[in-house]
Amino acid sequence: MTAGEGTVRPVAGDWNFGDLLDATAAAVPGDRPALIHGERVVSWADFDARTNRLARALLAAGLPTGARVAILARNIPEFIEIACAAFKARLSHVNINYRYTTGEIDYVLQDCQAQGLFYQAEFAELVAPLLPSLALAVQIDGGQYDAMVGEGDGRPLDITRSPEDGYLLYTGGTTGKPKGVMWRSGDARVSQLEAPTIKTVVRTMADHVAMVAENPLPGRVIPACPLMHGAGLNSSMAELVGGGTAVLLPDTRFDAERLWDEAERTRATRILIVGDVFARPMAQALQRHPGRWDLSSLRVISSAGLMWSREVKRVLVDAIPQLTLVDILGASEASGFGYAITTATSETPTGWFEPGRHTVLVEPETDRVLEADQPGEGWLARRAPFGLGYHGDPAKTAATYRRIGDEVLAIPGDMAVREADGRLRLVGRGNMVINTGGEKVFAEEVEEAMKRASGIEDAIVVGVPDPVWGRKVVALACVTDRYDAGVAQREMLAELAAYKMPKHIILLDTLPRHASGKSDYRTALTIAMRELGLETA
Template identity: 35%
Template structure:
């Protein structure tokens, strides 16, 4: 398997003067980015951070390697960990690659966390270093006092004007004083770990341990068209040299959709571009950037991104002839919004991908009318008791699973959850994140949603996402989330929290649902709100929806 640090260096050597990263007035070549990530690696290594113990998790399909002279368990990490507490920008991607060059395991930090949430995350992740924007200095200053081990602090200057924390290093000054040479005694490997913390929308965040080689073969797309892995460095560099892709990343890198789009672009030789505004979604700015930079590909995160983009495109004409592909993940786009988007950009295609932090991408579909997904390589549907694979056409509500070798090892520090999510079935190790699905006779997969958001009402199971998709397709509904609340009659009753775009009444909404849903799935009540029902990454904010029922 390949590793990220080695591949990035090799592409930089092959196309040193090609654009690698663009943000605002900063246009950085592959040579410049490679040099800056080496400098960061030297800063980290020079402060004693890196790999500890006698090895990593190895280069086999899912071997565990050694850790401190013994076989490592799949929930253990032999690395120091580097927290990335940043908005999108060059420093985030430099942190990811620079960490791997110094053999640290980087991990994402949700920049919306308050003190206690951040302290919980840091208590779990045990960061040896933190790269953070200056605007987050006050919370960092308070939280690091609660840690057993003070981490190395690298502060990135921003518009906030916050002063450097005591003991912290200014990021740019630290890089300027560091060597630009490669670390001579550090050799990154495909078995080195990369940590992706889950969003915590259905529980406390968990650190998913990916070997970087598996991440590259899975979510970062280092495979041939026939699904076989790209493992030869020369072949990978050759493909990158021929690439003309320019990827515009709007979703925050603190979540998988943003990180995977960016690193996947770099692994394929693309230039990664950020919109001018990175502390929130500004669709007009996003599409102006797409036009100016001749973008070829954009990731989306459901209606939270697609609706504002459609409105920005309808507001004025854009020259977007180069924009060939939208890749949507992590949240659904309503059929009507898809149609509007593709009517505006008929030369583009929209690919829906469903996956998770624990599995990578599992199933995909194209266009605005497709309702089922085609499974990716290694995808399976397990029986309800998770003991066997279902065959196409078996009429059983099962569990969506992912195998094929390129899946994570486990959850950092959590053997119980590791055992419950990563199973061995018929001799193959599978990730089973919690999505319910049916395997249809034509080989496609009908995905019903997360078990964690399933509502048991009157003895019937209702998948919140199924009802939400119907509601978001009704006239006068901008967004909707479905939650359960206690009911004397039903045990739990279904309630829809609706963000209206018009003034549809309850009976109008029920009538719209009646033609597409069984009667027991139709919400018993509708709560209207003008609040945003989405987190910054576009995922559903069920906590905010439930709070409106109190």
């Protein structure tokens, strides 16, 4: 993989996920579960052999080093097997959103110049017109895939890999076409090792093997969010290379009670979610059924990419006192900007984060990097390691991975304030700014204030065209029977300037969200326009 123009920076690490998987498989008991999906269990010995065979089959199909292999699938073991086989074969796996239309799938395949595609049978009709242009197309739940993973040499490949080997992470964003963020293995692994829950210092492969071999009780993670998004697969990979287990929920739709059932049955130690859209029904299930589940093995619930409110966190740690809740501030382009830790005895307030050790703030007007102890507001940025850039888009790469002074910083577009105590307060994304009456309003800042107000469970804020203000702030909200508009308004005004307050709050039973749990702002704007009797923007 090659960096876009302007992204040259020091090599951060010499790790390669293919090498890590080989080393881990050799160090763990072969009968330890690697993947659990309902009643199906794939042992580490089988997982290693299957991914080795699949890697050989990909190379036998003529795919050259670095070739892109796309995956169109739900949370099934094969998704992880394909990604791991790609690492082992020095290929680049590519995620595709399973909610995409044929045209959208075709766009990603063309954009990344994919040579291969693995897909589930339920998507066969969608991809049928696209298959003739591919060098390799394999239906996952079919005989060809079974032969690829079940036949042939299952031993590790005799292959020299590189930390430059990597993958493409496609992100839809809020505007425009999806963009593929290029990640090299070395950078991705070093970013994983920054997690505050990792206590053992690992600098070399010998360190890694010793850590894996000496750990008789490795972790078991449940990625409750889709693997097709970066956080889901990244959390699974992190657990697997540590010699642990990835537990995939057997249902295609999220069900909080089913999640707790699986956490109890599989003795899960960690769950990955995306904010309140997952956490709130999980908390409500615990409240409905106190004492129903034995969750004594559970140690961590981590969340990435969406607000996680204080009251929901309190329900979780009250019900499961040994829990550590980790709120992760990151992006597809770079991770580890900040962390908020909540336990039964301590907490970081919602919207505030302890900065990561590579995190800095950049003043918007001057491009000056604030000193580490200097309070102020600026673009949230971080030093290497981070993604290489956007595949095929040097202009967007240069705008996000910017050279400031003698270094390149990743600046995905979030604004934050550093308070006097050093903590960061997230303001919002630059591409979600609403210009109203000459003032700038960050949609996410208003959403967070709304969710802290009494009786408001969920909120999405958009800017609707207005002849007086240019754009006016409008909110879609889900509320409980405790909701009182006057009380909520007073509570929001205690946090927000008057010009940031929604001019209208439209009450709905459910809010439009993507499969990841993140807000679907395009659909939200369409709904707001319709409810206000306006023409679609």
